[in-house]
Amino acid sequence: MKHTINISGNQATVFLTDKIYVHDASLLRDDLLDIIAQGVTDVKIDLSELTYIDSSGLGTLVTINKRTKERNGSLVLAGAKGLPFELIKRTRLDKVFTIE
Template sequence: MEKHIDISEENVVVTLDGRMHDEDAELLGKELFRYIDQGYSTFIIDMAGLQYIDSTGMGILIAINKQTQQTGGSITLAGLRGTVNELFEVTRLKKVFKIQE
């Protein structure tokens, strides 16, 4: 999986491409939790280029979402497509996250 992270004032913007497996998800989680520790609480995850996400990846996103909500922030998932979109629909996680089409 490829990732690119941009910081713009209060927002952490993460662009993901490829396939997210457990090792990728764990590394991403560690990195995003470091941003939370630094005081960032608003995350935008651009998933338009993401073709696959496993349960570890979904779990990391849920954990980040929970942590940001506790500090008054949020996580927005953008560009959900294909199988990734279907997975978020089937698991009803689209009701948990802010979704930007």
């Protein structure tokens, strides 16, 4: 997985590509928690180029969602499709996340 983070004020847009496995999810979580600690409250994650996400990746999204809400912010998932979108729906996380 490759991820790119663009920050503007208290907002960040994260672009994910390829697949997220355990090691990738850990790196992504650490990077996102760091930017949230620096004052970012609103995070948008673009999943349009993501082809797979495992349970640890979904757990990272849950963690980031919780952390942004604790700071009166939000997490938005954009462009989810294919298997990642199906996994989000099957785990009923589509009821938890804001999805565009």
